[in-house]
Amino acid sequence: MLDFAPTEEQEEIRKLAQSIALDHLRPHARKAEAEHDSPNELRLTLAQTGLTTPFPEEYGGSGPLEAVTYTLIAEELAYGDPGLALNIVGSLMGPLTVWLAGSREQQERYLPTFGDSTSGYLQRGSLAFAERTGGYTLADIHLQARRTSDGYLLNGTKRDVVHGQRADLRVVLARLSEHESESPEGKLCAFVLSGAQEGLSIQAEEEKLGLQAAPSATYLFNQAQLPAEALLGEAGSSGVVRAATLYQILRAAIACGTARAAFEYCSAYARERIAFGRPIVSYQGIAFIIAEMAMKLDAARLLTWRAACSWDRGEADETLIHEAESAQRQAVKMAQAATTDAIQVMGGAGFMQDHPAEMWMRDAAAME
Amino acid sequence: MIDFTLSKAQQAARDYAHQVALEEMRPLSLECDRTEEIPESFFWNMQRRYWGGAAAQARAYGQDEGVKQENLLSVISQEEMAWGDAALATAIPGPGLAAPPILSQGTPEQQARFLSIYMDGQLHWGALALTEPGIGSDVAGMSTTAVLDGDEWVINGHKHYITNGARADLIVTFATIDKRLGREGIRPFVVPKGTPGLIVGRIEKKMGLRASQTAELIFENCRIPKENLLAGRGEKKEGFKAAMGTLDATRPMVGALAVGIARAAYEAACEWLREELPAGYPPHKRRAWEEELKELGQEIEMARFLVWRAAWMADRRIPNSKEASMSKAYAGALVMKATATAVRITAPGEESERKLLIQKWFRDAKVFDIFEGTAQIQRLVIARRLFPNIDIP
Numbered sequence: 001m002l003d004f005a006p007t008e009e010q011e012e013i014r015k016l017a018q019s020i021a022l023d024h025l026r027p028h029a030r031k032a033e034a035e036h037d038s039p040n041e042l043r044l045t046l047a048q049t050g051l052t053t054p055f056p057e058e059y060g061g062s063g064p065l066e067a068v069t070y071t072l073i074a075e076e077l078a079y080g081d082p083g084l085a086l087n088i089v090g091s092l093m094g095p096l097t098v099w100l101a102g103s104r105e106q107q108e109r110y111l112p113t114f115g116d117s118t119s120g121y122l123q124r125g126s127l128a129f130a131e132r133t134g135g136y137t138l139a140d141i142h143l144q145a146r147r148t149s150d151g152y153l154l155n156g157t158k159r160d161v162v163h164g165q166r167a168d169l170r171v172v173l174a175r176l177s178e179h180e181s182e183s184p185e186g187k188l189c190a191f192v193l194s195g196a197q198e199g200l201s202i203q204a205e206e207e208k209l210g211l212q213a214a215p216s217a218t219y220l221f222n223q224a225q226l227p228a229e230a231l232l233g234e235a236g237s238s239g240v241v242r243a244a245t246l247y248q249i250l251r252a253a254i255a256c257g258t259a260r261a262a263f264e265y266c267s268a269y270a271r272e273r274i275a276f277g278r279p280i281v282s283y284q285g286i287a288f289i290i291a292e293m294a295m296k297l298d299a300a301r302l303l304t305w306r307a308a309c310s311w312d313r314g315e316a317d318e319t320l321i322h323e324a325e326s327a328q329r330q331a332v333k334m335a336q337a338a339t340t341d342a343i344q345v346m347g348g349a350g351f352m353q354d355h356p357a358e359m360w361m362r363d364a365a366a367m368e
Numbered sequence: 369m370i371d372f373t374l375s376k377a378q379q380a381a382r383d384y385a386h387q388v389a390l391e392e393m394r395p396l397s398l399e400c401d402r403t404e405e406i407p408e409s410f411f412w413n414m415q416r417r418y419w420g421g422a423a424a425q426a427r428a429y430g431q432d433e434g435v436k437q438e439n440l441l442s443v444i445s446q447e448e449m450a451w452g453d454a455a456l457a458t459a460i461p462g463p464g465l466a467a468p469p470i471l472s473q474g475t476p477e478q479q480a481r482f483l484s485i486y487m488d489g490q491l492h493w494g495a496l497a498l499t500e501p502g503i504g505s506d507v508a509g510m511s512t513t514a515v516l517d518g519d520e521w522v523i524n525g526h527k528h529y530i531t532n533g534a535r536a537d538l539i540v541t542f543a544t545i546d547k548r549l550g551r552e553g554i555r556p557f558v559v560p561k562g563t564p565g566l567i568v569g570r571i572e573k574k575m576g577l578r579a580s581q582t583a584e585l586i587f588e589n590c591r592i593p594k595e596n597l598l599a600g601r602g603e604k605k606e607g608f609k610a611a612m613g614t615l616d617a618t619r620p621m622v623g624a625l626a627v628g629i630a631r632a633a634y635e636a637a638c639e640w641l642r643e644e645l646p647a648g649y650p651p652h653k654r655r656a657w658e659e660e661l662k663e664l665g666q667e668i669e670m671a672r673f674l675v676w677r678a679a680w681m682a683d684r685r686i687p688n689s690k691e692a693s694m695s696k697a698y699a700g701a702l703v704m705k706a707t708a709t710a711v712r713i714t715a716p717g718e719e720s721e722r723k724l725l726i727q728k729w730f731r732d733a734k735v736f737d738i739f740e741g742t743a744q745i746q747r748l749v750i751a752r753r754l755f756p757n758i759d760i761p
Contacts, residue, residue, distance in 0.1 A: 001375035001433065002440060004677045010370075068370050271758060282760050287751035288744070294754060295674075295694040302673035303666065306372040313373070326666040 004302075006072060014072040017051060021080025029081035029356060032213035038087045040122065047121035052092060053114065055099045059107065060115020065096065067246060067311035071253040071304060078257025082363040083213025085257060089250050090162025090214055094125015094169040096246065101190050101232040101239035110169055110192070126167035127247055128158035128219055135368055136251060137325050138188060138244055143174040143221065145189065151228045152176070152191065154199070154221040164217025165204045172219065173244060176235040187236030190243065191226055199224030210362030241317040245324035249311060252304040252324070255331035255367055256297060262335075262342035262360045263293045269346050269355075286345055293338045300334040303327045335364040372673070377433050378444055385445035388417050389452025397453040398721070400579035401728050406459055411491050414460045418449075439617060439679035443624035447672065450628025454732050455579035457625060458531055459493075462486060465531065466494025466540045468614035469556045473598035482538055482558055495536035497527040497559075497585055505745045507542070507612075508550040512587065514543035514557055514597075521557055521597060523565075523590040529739075533583030534568045537561045540598070541587070558596040565590030576731030619692040619740055620678040626699035626736040627671050630706035633729045634664050636722050637710040646717040657713050664706055671699040690753035697746035700737035707733040 006014065024042050032038055046052045050062030051073055057063060077085035095114040098106055114123045134140025143156035158164070158172060170193040177186035193200065201220040208216070233239050267290055270281035280286045307323035315323075339361035343350030350357045374382065392413050400406050449457035463470070463486050470482050486492050503509045512525025523543055533539065539559045546553040559566055569584030638661055641654060674695040681688035707730040714723050737743045752760050 001371060001373070001435070002378060002676055002680055003369055003371040004680050005370065007369050267754065271755060279758055281751070281755055282758050284744075284748070284751075284760070287755070287760050288747040290754065291747040291750035294690075294750060295698055298677075298691075298694060299667075299670035299674055299698055302677060303670050305370050306669070306673065309370060309372045326669065329663070330666050330670060 006068070010069050010072055013051075013069055014076055016049060017073045017076035018079065020046065020049065020051070021076045021078075025077060025080025025084045026356075029084065029213065029359065030353075032081065032084050032087075033359060034212075036212050036215045038084050038213065042084070043088075043121040046088065052088060053120065054092070055095060055111060055115065059099075059111035060117060060120065061111070064099075065246075067249055067308035068305065070246075071249060071308040074250045074253035075257035075260065075301070078254040079261045080257075081213060082254055082258040082261070082360060083211045085254050086162060086211055086214035086251075089247075089254065090127070090216075091123075091125045091167075093127035093243070093247050093250075094163075094167065094171050095123075096125075097127050097171045097190055097240075097243040098169070098192070098232060100243040100246070101237060102192075103233055106192070106229075106232060113168070123169070124163040124167045125169040126161055126163040126171065127243070128161040128164065128170070128172040129244065129247060130158070130160045132157040132159050132218070136248060136328060138241075138321055141173050141175060141188065142185075143172060145174040145176045145186070145191065145226075147176070147178055148225065152226045152231065154191070154224040154226060156221050158219035158221075159216075160205070161217050161219060162214045164219060165202055165215065171232065173240070176231075188240050188244070189235035189237075190232040190240050191230045192232060193226070193230070197224055197226070208366060210359070210364070210366035238317055241320060242311065245307070245320045246311060248324040248328040249304060249307050251367065252300070252307070252327040252331035255328070255335035255364065256301045256304055258360055258364050258367075259293070259297045259300070259331075259335040259338035262339045262357060263290070263297060265355070265357060266290065266293075266342035266345040266350070269349070273346075280345075289341050289345055293341055296334045297338060300327070300331040303330050332364070332367045335367065336361075339364045374444070375433055377437070378441065381441045382444045382448060385418075385448035386451070388414070389448045392417065393449070393452030393456045396456065398724055398728065400453070400456060402578075404573075404578045406456065406579055410456065411459070411461050415489070415491060418460055436683045437680075439620065439682040440676065443620050443675050443679040446621050446624040447628040447631070447675075450625035451632045452628075453579070454625050454629050455577040457628075458577070458580040461491045461493055463492075463494035463538070464536075465496035465618065466536070466538050466558075468617050469496065469540045469598055470538075470558070472614050473556055475599075478558075478595070478598065485537060492537045493532045493535045495530050495532045495539045497530050497533065497539050497541040499529045500526055501528055505741055507554060510542065510544050510554055511547075512541070512543040513547070514545050514555065516545075516594065517591075519594045520591045521594060523557060523559065523587040523592065525587050526584075527587070528569070528584040529572065530583045530585050532581050533585050534571060534581055539566075539585065541585075543587075556598040557592060558598065559587075559590060559592055560596075563590055563592060575734060576728070577735060578731075615740065616678075616687075616689050616692045617682050619696040619746075620675050620682065622736060622740045623671065623675040623678070623692075623695035623699035626696075626703040626733070627668060627675055629729050629733055629736070630664075630668050630671065630699070630703040633703075633707040633710040633726055633733075634661065634668055636726050636729075637661060637713045640710075640714045640717075640722060640726075644714070644717055644720060644722065649716065660709060661713075664709060667702055668706065671695070671702045674698050690750050693741070693746040693749040693753075696740060697743055697750070700743055700746070703733040703736050 053061040054065035055061035095111055098110045114120050130136050146153045172191050175186040176189045199222050203218045205216045270286050271279055273280045304327040307327040310323050342357045514521045514523050541557050541559045544553040565588045567586040569586050572582040678688050678691040678695040710726045711730045
């Protein structure tokens with residue numbers, strides 16, 4: 001039955017995430033942007049709340065993840081700072097993909113270090129999705145995996161891999177063709193890479209337009225030979241699709257949080273700023289821009305929530321892919337417009353680094 | 369709990385309305401648009417299948433599920449009706465736009481007296497008369513007056529753009545009881561059809577929604593009983609403000625109609641690409657259109673969710689002016705984009721019924737960005753709700 005209200009429990013978790021976003025993310029945003037990473041104290045604080053360990057208790061987590069709940073959390077974190085939110089979510093996607101797509105044995109091997117109550121927060125995961133030839137849609141995944149006598153041979157690229165360089169757990173999405181003759185578009189699958197992988201070159205992405213607080217890397221695979229146990233679960237399984245679509249949904253939520261930050265910030269500015277004797281928001285030329293922002297943010301958020309609901313209901317892969325990709329496309333587009341308009345509302349001040357609006361506009365542009 | 373799945377009642381309302389739209393509306397659509405007439409048989413079929421059938425069924429289901437959901441059920445079926453034909457949807461027998469002010473502003477006695485006439489199984493309509501030649505959204509300048517003379521109100525004035533104005537059995541007419549009071553002096557009155565002094569003027573020729581009847585009404589010393597003033601219920605007689613509040617319920621309905629037309633145009637354009645593509649059509653152009661339609665499909669989903677959310681809030685009695693305006697503004701802009709895109713995509717090739725329908729929907733669409741408050745008025749409502757302490761003139 002149609003319903004648009006979060007549960008009381010979700011509302012409490014959202015509020016917790018919001019207070020962390022305002023107390024710990026927003027104030028550290030510029031520093032994190034300059035240092036290209038999140039401070040350890042912040043990671044510890046988050047780990048203590050349980051927000052960053054949404055996998056089963058048996059692995060030290062805070063309980064299995066619900067997409068709707070985590071969509072609310074991701075929006076709040078991005079409302080604090082988009083770069084730090086992606087830093088956190090990007091790391092999380094590593095263990096989450098193992099949990100969603102891996103075998104029991106693989107879960108037991110990789111998850112407990114992330115759930116460890118004293119050192120888990122220092123662990124970084126990563127999920128390599130986008131490639132040099134495309135963006136964040138499943139149809140753009142071409143990294144080629146071929147079965148060999150004792151494992152898999154990988155060829156291709158990955159870009160924008162959050163924590164790609166320093167990750168303790170590297171998961172990559174690829175396409176597996178069982179035989180030489182098979183079409184190049186094989187089954188979607190996920191591999192875990194070990195520390196030093198021959199045939200893999202990792203290059204840090206140093207000069208980014210935005211989202212610098214989420215350090216990222218490019219992977220170049222050239223005849224990289226992986227052992228058989230590197231494949232997570234089975235190729236073509238729903239688990240991989242669920243992991244990939246979850247990342248898309250959370251990226252959509254991050255875009256919504258970015259837009260909301262920009263919307264609220266420029267609203268406050270427009271309320272205070274006086275021009276020709278009146279607050280500038282009292283002019284329709286400004287008020288309508290902000291009204292439009294609020295409307296389109298709500299529209300994209302609803303689309304994101306719908307995808308998250310379907311994820312929680314365990315809808316079919318096709319449905320999940322359609323809904324998650326729709327949400328991501330629309331939310332990112334909306335966030336780009338909202339952050340750009342926020343600067344316009346603020347005029348010259350928006351262009352200055354004294355205010356975060358210019359950073360958010362670069363962040364939103366870097367979400368493609 | 370956040371949930372985007374339809375309940376049994378909601379799905380049933382949607383399926384039923386879709387079937388009615390497919391069988392009763394689509395086949396008549398182009399002919400009614402050409403002649404600007406609707407055959408009597410349509411009204412009877414709708415009386416039987418919709419007002420008596422779907423609406424009653426939906427009410428029963430809704431009660432079964434134990435939650436108030438008449439606004440949600442209504443927007444769900446309105447989308448399907450507009451998918452069939454938005455002009456015909458406005459002509460479905462029933463109290464229509466007269467119902468919200470009667471329900472929110474009428475005493476129980478008034479509700480029973482006015483709404484019972486719609487329950488006899490015969491053909492009846494209702495109308496809402498607000499707009500005048502000199503005023504649209506700025507109702508403070510209303511010139512229609514109502515003066516109490518003994519036991520009767522005497523109404524004088526000129527209303528236009530009144531949907532179903534010439535066929536309505538009851539016309540909820542807004543008039544001022546004291547021009548010096550501005551908005552605060554405005555009250556809703558129920559004027560029955562055939563009241564002496566109520567004169568039906570011209571029927572408008574329009575760009576679109578041509579089968580929908582848009583009438584001019586002239587009130588010349590039109591006398592109605594004192595008891596026909598909808599004065600509000602209980603202690604709080606807020607009169608005008610509360611009456612305008614009914615727009616919060618009707619805006620999502622208009623949004624739902626817009627979503628229905630947008631979806632019809634989107635589906636027809638997709639089908640045209642599949643079935644009517646002329647030989648030699650460049651494949652890269654087809655791919656570009658497919659990309660554009662994909663985005664359009666996503667925007668239609670967002671518009672629908674905004675409409676559903678506003679209706680859901682109305683059902684729960686959560687104040688929803690801002691959300692109602694969002695749904696109307698978003699859907700109003702989208703329906704123009706969708707129909708214009710469909711016209712552009714299907715320009716090449718041969719004439720077909722599908723193309724004629726697309727062109728009709730394009731003509732129908734524009735008014736959805738205008739009536740029940742223009743796009744600009746909606747943005748003003750949203751902005752004023754976002755900044756309650758700032759005077760945004």
